[in-house]
Amino acid sequence: MQEYIKADPWSIIEEGFDKELVKSSESIFSIGNGAMGQRANFEEQYSGETFQGSYIAGVYYPDKTRVGWWKNGYPEYFAKVLNAPSWIGIDVYINGEALDLNTCKKVDRFSRELNMKEGWYLRVFTAVLPNGTQVSVKVTRFLSLDLDEVGAINYEITPENADAEIKFVPYLDSGITNEDSNWDDKFWNTTSVRSEAGQAFIEAHTMKTHFETCTFMENRLFLNGQALIAKPAEHTADMRVAHEYVQMAKQGETLSLHKFGGYTVSRNHQASALVEASRTALGKAFELGFDTLLEKQKQAWAKIWEMSDITIAGDIKAQQGIRFNIFQLNQTYLGKDSRLNIGPKGFTGEKYGGSTYWDTEAYCIPFYMATKDQNVARSLLKYRYNHLEKAIENAQKLGFSNGAALYPMVTMNGEECHNEWEITFEEIHRNGAIAFAIYNYYRFTGDYSYIPEMGLEVLIGIARFWHQRASFSTAKNKYVILGVTGPNEYENNVNNNWYTNYLAKWCIDFAVEQLQKVEDGYNDDYRRVIGKTKLTDSEVSQWKKVAGNIYFPYSEEKGVFLQQDGFLDKELITVDQLPKNQRPINQKWSWDRILRSPYIKQADVLQGFYFFEDHFTEEELEKHFDFYEPFTVHESSLSPCVHSIQAAKLNRMQQAYMFYLRTSRLDLDDYNKEVEEGLHITSMAGTWMSIVEGFGGMRIVDDKLSFEPKIPEQWEAYSFKINFRNRILKVTVKKNSTEFLLNGQDDMSIRLNGERVVLKPNKLKVV
Amino acid sequence: MQEYIKADPWSIIEEGFDKELVKSSESIFSIGNGAMGQRANFEEQYSGETFQGSYIAGVYYPDKTRVGWWKNGYPEYFAKVLNAPSWIGIDVYINGEALDLNTCKKVDRFSRELNMKEGWYLRVFTAVLPNGTQVSVKVTRFLSLDLDEVGAINYEITPENADAEIKFVPYLDSGITNEDSNWDDKFWNTTSVRSEAGQAFIEAHTMKTHFETCTFMENRLFLNGQALIAKPAEHTADMRVAHEYVQMAKQGETLSLHKFGGYTVSRNHQASALVEASRTALGKAFELGFDTLLEKQKQAWAKIWEMSDITIAGDIKAQQGIRFNIFQLNQTYLGKDSRLNIGPKGFTGEKYGGSTYWDTEAYCIPFYMATKDQNVARSLLKYRYNHLEKAIENAQKLGFSNGAALYPMVTMNGEECHNEWEITFEEIHRNGAIAFAIYNYYRFTGDYSYIPEMGLEVLIGIARFWHQRASFSTAKNKYVILGVTGPNEYENNVNNNWYTNYLAKWCIDFAVEQLQKVEDGYNDDYRRVIGKTKLTDSEVSQWKKVAGNIYFPYSEEKGVFLQQDGFLDKELITVDQLPKNQRPINQKWSWDRILRSPYIKQADVLQGFYFFEDHFTEEELEKHFDFYEPFTVHESSLSPCVHSIQAAKLNRMQQAYMFYLRTSRLDLDDYNKEVEEGLHITSMAGTWMSIVEGFGGMRIVDDKLSFEPKIPEQWEAYSFKINFRNRILKVTVKKNSTEFLLNGQDDMSIRLNGERVVLKPNKLKVV
Structure with missing residues (x-):
């Protein structure tokens, strides 16, 4: 665990610059809009340790399988999420010297904020360059939900100790590589690099799969908020196009570059019309401008939150955790396109090939079902x-x-x-x-x-x-x-x-x-x-x-179903008897030792009891939970949520709460020491289930909503909303009461702790 | 199966040139002397499909492991048998044109012979080059058992339709690569390339493991058997040294090049003294000359055969098969050096890393124990x-x-x-x-x-x-x-x-x-x-x-021990009920299907009955054999021999004979369609066991030799020798009698079909 993220109900905040944390923060502060996304890489160059990653939904490459020992039946190729051409880059030179946080003499007041409520990412800092110039920098970036082919950056620089010549070099780059490649194949073929009328385009397609893409940008320069008419110098190379803006800024003046960029792809346009489509996208974005587009972004996110927010009173870390999970799920998949799915790392990394696991059906569908249109x-x-x-x-x-x-x-x-x-x-x-x-x-x-x-x-x-x-x-x-x-x-x-x-x-x-x-x-x-x-x-x-x-x-x-034939032949030593230094076993033990041990990575028999809860009595659930949970090491991100739901059902609220915290802050607190590689997107839906199905006890019984609300003692209250058959029901659980607020026209009959309750529309019902 | 090898009791013979068979023959005609070995690659250049391989015993490289999915406990590095610098190459030019069997207008009377009795390999052919010159070629090659750092080649050319200028370019080459490499590492570092006084040396060491080697050669030219004083032109390059001999030969005259080459290695010499050691080796070889060295080779092999030969009368293919197995085992390992072992492919290929499997203990030790000094x-x-x-x-x-x-x-x-x-x-x-x-x-x-x-x-x-x-x-x-x-x-x-x-x-x-x-x-x-x-x-x-x-x-x-828990839960359909087109299952079925099937790759329970035969009654053996053999697909080269021994014991001679044929001619007839990759050396010891322990029924009972001889109906007689505690016993089994001939001074008491028999030394005992 590393706990450096500041607690805040609506934002993810990092304060202070720590080079060791750059890759972790690049994952945690990732942004996405369902169609594309990227890690929170710096726009300006950075010579320190970084994991650069930009991703386009549905664009992949079939990498030739490479294994130690071939087994009949293996696929010959393996679709990999691909690092895509980058459009976010802006090289910055101050008095001729590159701004690079790795080489600055001093970096002060560095902070990052991922504002989940409004859907933007902010980075500010003050830096003293090797040449002595001190600048303060503020960069705001977001990927538009309204124009989902477009992202926007506002890069603001203020010289603080002297006048300075500032050079911005925003660029596009298709000369990117994948962290993970089996045979060092070339994944992208760049077919055209163009710069015209202040706009730049790189057309590139993936090898073999021939996903055609156009990466584009256009920029505008402002001094103290006033637009400058600046025609940039334009530089094109084989896989790169850059524009160059040079401008003096007096001490205390703020020079800012608005960069609009993004992708058009052949999934949505004719391959031959991508540049045209890109121009259209840029046109729309420019017409709105950075501030208006950001305003629309806030509105769009407000709408998402309106339906999917969960509030938790009295436990700010739990509150931040659940919102981070809901936010990332919405950044990854918005349900607009049945050709897409919910990758386990979303747009935050490229570990694991492919995008779709059984996670989608087992964990994500309940979340999307209840928080979106059906x-x-x-x-x-x-x-x-x-x-x-x-x-x-x-x-x-x-x-x-x-x-x-x-x-x-x-x-x-x-x-x-x-x-x-x-x-x-x-x-x-x-x-x-x-x-x-x-x-x-x-x-x-x-x-x-x-x-x-x-x-x-x-x-x-x-x-x-x-x-x-x-x-x-x-x-x-x-x-x-x-x-x-x-x-x-x-x-x-x-x-x-x-x-x-x-x-x-x-x-x-x-x-x-x-x-x-x-x-x-x-x-x-x-x-x-x-x-x-x-x-x-x-x-x-x-x-x-x-x-x-x-x-x-x-x-x-x-008196239990056995996980498999022969399970009882194992040495049945419970997890609490394992020395701490032997855990996690997936790092400390050889594979054969893990296999012959009784230890369980994630719910197995209990997954069955979760899916088919109504096939078994509560006593049966308790018996199986008591038998299996003590052997469970929860070394999968998908494990704690199911156990949290079952512990809550069994009225073991302390245990349920502990599982909840583990699932909700898995990445924020980097429980598994791997957040650098990206976030665990699909398990985030499990966090949502822990609250709604676990603490809230929501079920469908006889075609009706049913609740058996419980509340962890650490919390004062919590609330969630459910879209049940196009009716929105807000449920607020307090220490001693549960409140329901139903929208729409008609009454709705639900069950609360087994008792029938009739809800009147738009009228708070307190029970 | 491909049956192109001519039946012969003492030689392996191929007749006719078939480009499709070059790689197979390169494996089958491989030669070795325990210290080094090489595939039967052509000396002259060959632009067709070939798998070049020269190997030095005990020289390996730790290749970095590459797997699809890492499991804790895997070794980070993996010792691989390495393709070594080559010393056998002799480029040949006739009237300025390279001799290359792939481009010749015509290749006639092509044959290969591996003379197992005398330990040499011969290739002859007549070829018409694109320039119209017709030459006949005869190449004899062997790796000396006496001077085990040295090999010798006699390359003879006779122009047949005109006088011709013949250029021989014998060379050494350390610019070799491995067929199998995980990360395209460089395996060899060449440190010096020298040519002096008609001798050439390449010093090279393996990366990481630093096995130092010197590859060397010296050549001599003869016209019609008369030595020519020819000082070659010498060419050195980064990883190659070549000597060039140009000589006119009249139509019908025979020009021949004697090439001596080989390796000295730091396992046996000071690393700094390898060139000196190579000079010494060359000196000894040259002093003897090709013919005398070959004479000594014949004597050395005669000595090996004297002890290890098995004769089979009335079944030439069986005879050829068993001798091929014995010959290859002796080419691979002679037991002189406890740092070496018996690689599964010997010096015939580089599949599989490492050299030592449990094959050595389970299959090879019985062979070496009985046919060599203990x-x-x-x-x-x-x-x-x-x-x-x-x-x-x-x-x-x-x-x-x-x-x-x-x-x-x-x-x-x-x-x-x-x-x-x-x-x-x-x-x-x-x-x-x-x-x-x-x-x-x-x-x-x-x-x-x-x-x-x-x-x-x-x-x-x-x-x-x-x-x-x-x-x-x-x-x-x-x-x-x-x-x-x-x-x-x-x-x-x-x-x-x-x-x-x-x-x-x-x-x-x-x-x-x-x-x-x-x-x-x-x-x-x-x-x-x-x-x-x-x-x-x-x-x-x-x-x-x-x-x-x-x-x-x-x-x-x-009434049988079960191969493992749950074996009887399988669908117990015997192999004979499987459609032919489903076999071999390791090529036709996905791995999971194989795993849940009852099919057995090689003796498992029956391996236990083989090792511990005396712990069980013959009825128990029969019961287990009848239960397991029908599920056995024998898709391991180690499978037929154990079953052959047990079938013989159970008096099922037809079945025993069928298993014997399969094991003894596995590579000669390429049962598994993979002989191109090299030979199955370790399973060859199993073939020997099939005869001695299977048909001969040899056991040790109460500290004494015991036999229960049987004979396949296809055979007239067979014989083998056993070194039992420094006494050599020859056993000849005929249709109706068994003969024993014991060397040494004293009587020996043995058992024959359970009856005590006393053998007098040097006196044939017929029973």
């Missing part, structure tokens, strides 16, 4: 429908047939982007999470239409997979699922992972139920889908045979 | 003793303590050279094979001295490992060994692999027994070892507790 969650479901053919191909590569679908462990375009056999081939429970999300979407939104239109085909592909993947054990006289990795990745290639088996059975049951429902209610869709999938009654009977007779490892003695 | 096997055991400290360090890296030793999966200098977690960390049965080899050595040779002097320490380190590696299962009330990979690598990370558990128990029992024996009989050694290892009685008691209470998976229903 179309956003539908877009995420549609994304998987669009990838169904590829999932079927993927299953074929692994020996399945007849339309069985196995969704990839990680993907960008539907193809598998992962190559670690025990995960890629065996962590197949991901398939179940996709089916569960379909169920969850319908349960929450009441919108059944996705299932007849798209979901049924997905469910059939998934059911076929499970049917084929299970095999019959004569010894057990049951169907078994051999050789899998469950959510707890500290077990590989195990037999009969309870969570996987349970999910497999559920997937088949759910698919069978939906087949009936669609046949009854949407007969056209039914006939279309049956025609397309060639599903027969006898096949469905075979599915049922498997689902009805699947094996669940269970210990009579312990 | 010091050779002792050298191989000493090799492991020398690596004990590293094995202890290796275990420490994986979390073991107190002197527990885990020998590496693959090694060159004692350090682990492998990085595949399910093998490197989990295929720990290799430790047991080392202990077994100690037992086997004593059993066969009667030489106990290795145990008090060295072996006891090894056995203690291994026993400590097993004691720590086993854990107590409360559920089973037994010690279990979780998370292992057995010899059948088509199962990974399984629990309670029977073979591993059985071996672990045996290792502890054997170590305890030897502790007592050494204490009783070699008390000085005992005190030295106890002092060094700090072994206490209470520790030994703990070992015994584990060994006495270890779990063995067993099926009452099937």
